Amino acid sequence: xxxxxxxxxxxxxxxxxxxxxxxxxxxxxxxxxxxxxxxxxxxxxxxxxxxxxxxxxxxxxxxxxxxxxxxxxxxxxxxxxxxxxxxxxxxxxxxxxxxxxxxxxxxxxxxxxxxxxxxxxxxxxxxxxxxxxxxxxxxxxxxxxxxxxxxxxxxxxxxxxxxxxxxxxxxxxxxxxxxxxxxxxxxxxxxxxxxxxxxxxxxxxxxxxxxxxxxxxxxxxxxxxxxxxxxxxxxxxxxxxxxxxxxxxxxxxxxxxxxxxxxxxxxxxxxxxxxxxxxxxxxxxxxxxxxxx
Amino acid sequence: xxxxxxxxxxxxxxxxxxxxxxxxxxxxxxxxxxxxxxxxxxxxxxxxxxxxxxxxxxxxxxxxxxxxxxxxxxxxxxxxxxxxxxxxxxxxxxxxxxxxxxxxxxxxxxxxxxxxxxxxxxxxxxxxxxxxxxxxxxxxxxxxxxxxxxxxxxxxxxxxxxxxxxxxxxxxxxxxxxxxxxxxxxxxxxxxxxxxxxxxxxxxxxxxxxxxxxxxxxxxxxxxxxxxxxxxxxxxxxxxxxxxxxxxxxxxxxxxxxxxxxxxxxxxxxxxxxxxxxxxxxxxxxxxxxxxxxxxxxxxxxxxxxxxxxxxxxxxxxxxxxxxxxxxxxxxxxxxxxxxxxxxxxxxxxxxxxxxxxxxxxxxxxxxxxxxxxx
Numbered sequence: 001x002x003x004x005x006x007x008x009x010x011x012x013x014x015x016x017x018x019x020x021x022x023x024x025x026x027x028x029x030x031x032x033x034x035x036x037x038x039x040x041x042x043x044x045x046x047x048x049x050x051x052x053x054x055x056x057x058x059x060x061x062x063x064x065x066x067x068x069x070x071x072x073x074x075x076x077x078x079x080x081x082x083x084x085x086x087x088x089x090x091x092x093x094x095x096x097x098x099x100x101x102x103x104x105x106x107x108x109x110x111x112x113x114x115x116x117x118x119x120x121x122x123x124x125x126x127x128x129x130x131x132x133x134x135x136x137x138x139x140x141x142x143x144x145x146x147x148x149x150x151x152x153x154x155x156x157x158x159x160x161x162x163x164x165x166x167x168x169x170x171x172x173x174x175x176x177x178x179x180x181x182x183x184x185x186x187x188x189x190x191x192x193x194x195x196x197x198x199x200x201x202x203x204x205x206x207x208x209x210x211x212x213x214x215x216x217x218x219x220x221x222x223x224x225x226x227x228x229x230x231x232x233x234x235x236x237x238x239x240x241x242x243x244x245x246x247x248x249x250x251x252x253x254x255x256x257x258x259x260x261x262x263x264x265x266x267x268x269x270x271x272x273x274x275x276x277x278x279x280x281x282x283x284x285x286x287x288x289x290x291x292x293x
Numbered sequence: 294x295x296x297x298x299x300x301x302x303x304x305x306x307x308x309x310x311x312x313x314x315x316x317x318x319x320x321x322x323x324x325x326x327x328x329x330x331x332x333x334x335x336x337x338x339x340x341x342x343x344x345x346x347x348x349x350x351x352x353x354x355x356x357x358x359x360x361x362x363x364x365x366x367x368x369x370x371x372x373x374x375x376x377x378x379x380x381x382x383x384x385x386x387x388x389x390x391x392x393x394x395x396x397x398x399x400x401x402x403x404x405x406x407x408x409x410x411x412x413x414x415x416x417x418x419x420x421x422x423x424x425x426x427x428x429x430x431x432x433x434x435x436x437x438x439x440x441x442x443x444x445x446x447x448x449x450x451x452x453x454x455x456x457x458x459x460x461x462x463x464x465x466x467x468x469x470x471x472x473x474x475x476x477x478x479x480x481x482x483x484x485x486x487x488x489x490x491x492x493x494x495x496x497x498x499x500x501x502x503x504x505x506x507x508x509x510x511x512x513x514x515x516x517x518x519x520x521x522x523x524x525x526x527x528x529x530x531x532x533x534x535x536x537x538x539x540x541x542x543x544x545x546x547x548x549x550x551x552x553x554x555x556x557x558x559x560x561x562x563x564x565x566x567x568x569x570x571x572x573x574x575x576x577x578x579x580x581x582x583x584x585x586x587x588x589x590x591x592x593x594x595x596x597x598x599x600x601x602x603x604x605x606x607x608x609x610x611x612x613x614x615x616x617x618x619x620x621x622x623x624x625x626x627x628x629x630x631x632x633x634x635x636x637x638x639x640x641x642x643x644x645x646x647x648x649x650x651x652x653x654x655x656x657x658x659x660x661x662x663x664x665x666x667x668x
Contacts, residue, residue: 035429037436085614095376095432096569097613103562104606111603214602218558222440225433229426263444270437277422 005134007251013140015247016147019240020202021217021224022231023151024195026239029228030171031191032079032087034094040217040224041105042078042196043203046071048109050204051120051212060121064204068197075196076189083192084185109214122208143205150201151240154194167191219266223247226269230276246272338483342476350475351547352587357482358543360583361489363568364576365536370565371574372497373529374509375431379419379438381564383412383534385446385556387541392459392551393452401463408542409535416534417527424526431526439561446553458552461545482543489539494576496532505529559602563590566609572619581620 231238394404572578
């Protein structure tokens with residue numbers, strides 16, 4: 001039983017990392033209608049920035065904050081100078097652009113800092129704490145908590161501020177938003193920046209565990225995309241729930257299902273997807289979209 | 294060739310009616326060009342392996358292998374418009390099937406049939422689920438194939454040899470032919486690859502190719518014409534998987550060794566990069582993609598191995614910015630630029646996206662004849 005609880009808590013923690021990335025992908029998708037395969041790569045770049053700063057003697061928390069600001073700017077700049085050209089065009093081309101961006105970012109990180117694993121200092125101690133008689137790792141609890149706070153803050157920004165209202169207006173109908181005087185282009189940059197911030201938070205939190213490499217978040221990206229498919233591109237809540245579900249289920253399957261084990265647990269979300277796609281093609285929580293010809 | 298130029302006529306950019314272009318097409322339709330050029334190509338390819346060095350033969354054979362893999366990716370992505378990040382998985386699967394079959398001592402014909410059949414069935418199953426979701430879901434699902442494939446290959450070690458991989462030597466030059474092994478391998482790649490290219494050429498030029506193009510262009514229009522986007526996406530993906538399997542067979546012919554690393558995520562991305570840079574939706578573009586896939590890492594590794602990924606990403610983005618049709622559209626883009634600067638601003642054609650349906654093997658020729666025509 002104790003092991004079960006530990007597995008669930010650890011699963012929630014990795015699930016939170018997937019959730020943050022998945023939410024970033026949904027954020028970009030709702031604003032610009034494309035799926036950003038470079039979301040993980042951008043987060044890795046942010047983690048490298050934090051790592052470089054800590055090596056310079058900057059305290060970890062400040063380094064992470066700096067990397068978050070860097071991410072915001074990076075997201076905004078990439079939207080403005082790279083993605084904007086492809087946003088109105090064919091979505092498949094835009095996807096290929098983000099794949100090129102992923103390759104480029106991975107290449108830059110590998111060129112600057114090499115492909116060897118780097119140790120990234122952890123925000124949380126590696127101890128365990130006893131909750132209701134079960135010892136669980138502080139790092140898992142902390143990761144989950146920080147990401148939940150980040151997601152709630154993002155939600156509050158979208159629901160409760162004027163900026164959030166404007167961002168939502170752009171997401172729903174950019175043209176009408178433009179007619180009513182909103183600076184659509186600048187808001188798109190903000191949207192990309194915020195998505196990159198979410199990714200950077202996830203990257204900084206997961207880097208100690210995975211150790212920093214240019215391809216660190218490649219598999220996390222795959223999980224995040226799985227969560228996006230499962231939850232439905234239109235439903236932020238669904239995506240987060242799906243990400244947690246994936247995190248917990250893959251952890252449980254790794255231990256309790258003999259054939260899967262730790263090496264094949266990446267297959268779990270996709271088995272899930274195959275089942276869900278057959279039954280509910282629009283995702284667990286997604287709406288069916290009706291297209292007018 | 295006559296019918297193919299007819300189908301491609303509406304898609305060629307604006308100045309198709311100019312004297313230059315019509316003289317180019319009449320040049321292409323002259324009987325000695327129509328029959329001579331392919332014949333020359335075949336003879337050239339038949340002689341080439343005999344006169345080149347061993348390493349050149351090996352490079353050319355590897356280009357052939359990956360050109361076939363890129364061609365498969367082109368069927369689903371370039372022609373049908375479904376982004377697939379899993380093509381390398383089918384190459385790996387084909388390679389494993391070949392290696393396992395050879396090690397088990399099966400008949401090589403049977404091995405080849407299985408190498409086509411098994412990846413096609415797996416591709417069909419994946420597509421049946423993935424194509425149910427519209428838009429980008431195929432990309433998001435197929436990205437899982439290499440990521441799940443690598444640990445799966447390590448796990449199924451009794452079939453795949455685990456992390457060690459499998460090696461199989463089964464293509465030695467026949468006794469008495471007087472050929473070296475590398476020449477014999479290159480001939481096999483040329484013959485099988487050539488057949489695959491030819492069949493694919495007819496496929497995308499025919500009824501199915503037109504259906505793929507409509508599904509790519511507008512799914513709603515497709516279904517209103519009685520073409521089920523779902524079915525054609527599944528069909529395209531299945532064919533792409535089959536071609537991927539064949540490329541896996543050729544991979545084993547040339548490399549004679551496969552490991553889980555063969556189908557890693559990085560290679561999958563590289564294959565996609567190669568396809569876009571070569572030219573999406575183009576037969577010649579697939580060949581150029583194969584060249585890019587093999588030659589560019591060779592060059593960058595010689596300079597600095599850590600630059601490979603960076604260069605590939607930068608090149609891909611550069612191509613998407615300035616040459617969305619890929620390298621195959623370069624001659625046409627250059628000609629258009631020249632014509633615009635010579636005729637002045639007034640009659641310049643609007644820069645349409647280059648339609649990348651140029652005839653196979655003749656992509657370089659129109660530029661020369663156009664120059665003659667305008668002179």
